[in-house]
Amino acid sequence: MRIIVLGAGYTGMTAAMRAWQKTHKRGGQVTLVNPSPRFTERLRLHQTAAGERLADHLIEDVVAGTGITFVQGRVTAIDPEAREVTVDGDRTLGYDRLVYAIGTVTDTWSTPGVADHAYTYDDHDQAVRLAARLDGLREGTVVVAGGGLTGVESATELAEAHPGLRVVLLSRAVPGSMMGERARAYLSRVMDGLGIEVRSGVEVAKVLPGGVELVGGEFVAAEATLWTAGTRALPLAADAGLTVDARGRVVVDEVLRSVSHPDVYAVGDAAAVSQPYGTIHGTCQSGIPTGLHAGDALGAEARGKDPKPFRFGYFHQPLSLGRKDGVIQFVRRDDTPRRWYITGRWAIAYKEMVSSSPLPSLNLIRRGLVPSWAFRLTA
CATH class of the missing domain: 3.50.50.60 (FAD/NAD(P)-binding domain)
Structure with a gap:
């Protein structure tokens, strides 16, 4: 099975690691495509903007030791009928299964300037x-x-x-x-x-x-x-003929497959994922579980099994307030607030624990030591 993962953010990297771990013993070949050679910790860009120098991680280093092939380039077209993606306008890659993990970008179109x-x-x-x-x-x-x-x-x-x-x-x-x-x-x-x-x-x-x-x-x-006021999906999926919602996100079924093209999975911000309480909104908290689930679903397919439905519930809203303070709001599975919250140094420690560098977690995923429910919390 030839698997291509588009996008190497938190969700795409998780999906690629999980897909490789679940399929490589059955001949699975995973290719990860991203325009930048850098693995960007997007959750921490506000620290970069404030002048803090964070660790620099190259994608090739992150996937080293696996059989994942990294291709640096920008995806310019997807042909779901031919099962091909075009990179940088002139390079074509074929796939049997595609994982669309190209997240949203800032909405720079709706407001002039x-x-x-x-x-x-x-x-x-x-x-x-x-x-x-x-x-x-x-x-x-x-x-x-x-x-x-x-x-x-x-x-x-x-x-x-x-x-x-x-x-x-x-x-x-x-x-x-x-x-x-x-x-x-x-x-x-x-x-x-x-x-x-x-x-x-x-x-x-x-x-x-x-x-x-x-x-x-x-x-x-x-x-x-x-x-920071609003995001939208890139037009790439809509241009390829995939069914998308009003924000350009790929509409998926209960196992995260495109409702119009079931050989395409969509995860993270790129997907419109329905749960009993509504459509989940794009956060790292919900995105990483979708990446894990897509990898598990591909593993099930490789074994000739039917993938299981995706289930997810929110747990918290962790918020840093500079380097010296924070507030953590605990929530119900539909993301509405509970009574409980923590602040100050306890919130700082909690936030660092749940949103520190994802590299240790990715290493555990690669080794098959993270169960499918690990990031779902209240699901």
Whole structure:
């Protein structure tokens, strides 16, 4: 069985490792395709933007010791009828099973000026460029657009690392709105203590070279704007004729196969995965289990078995608030908040435990020491 995994983020790397571990003894051949040679820890890009230098991991080093073949290049087309993918416009790779793990990117289309004038976290280099820009400032304003988890983590990280700068967090909703009332109140106190100016209930009309214009005409001047407000899937899957949802994510069945092309699995942010409580939203917490499940499903196919349905429940919302604080909201399996939460140094230790470097976990997956339920928690 020739297996191609597109995308080498957390989810794609997990799927590739698991697929190799489950199929190589039965002749499975796994090829991993990614445009960058770097394994990017996307969960930590806000630390990179704040000037912290993180460990540099090359994909070839991560997969060393396995039979996984790494191909560096950008996938430009998928032909699901011929079972082929085109890399960099001129190289064709054939497959028997495809795992689509090309996650979402920042929505730079919906708001004018974002693509030209805002920084995003779509790759490591953009976070490095933002860090270089802020490092050269002694005073001024940084606008963070988006009050979700990424926006909050970024605002607190930047405010802590650059106390001389004014950090303005712009959000349509109250930051941390998915959390419980007490955890959200703690989050608000921490941001106040860091001097972050929070403006909720506002919407950015356009991003300009020197700041942002809000709906209504108000201009907020800024030396740098970080955009974390919304994501979309790349058009690659839709262009290939795969059935996608309104956000461009591949619609999958209960075992994570494309509903229109069952020889294609989709995982992580790239997939619209339905559970009894609704469609799961893209996070590392939900993405890694989909990668594990896809690998298990491919292993079942290699043995002539039917894959089992995918089941997942959320457990927590871990949020770092700079390097010195954090808040962990525990949740029900549908991601609604429970009463319990932790803060301060205990939250820091917890966050580090659950979102530290994934390399040890990937090594365990490669060795077959991680059971399929390990990351599902409450599923």
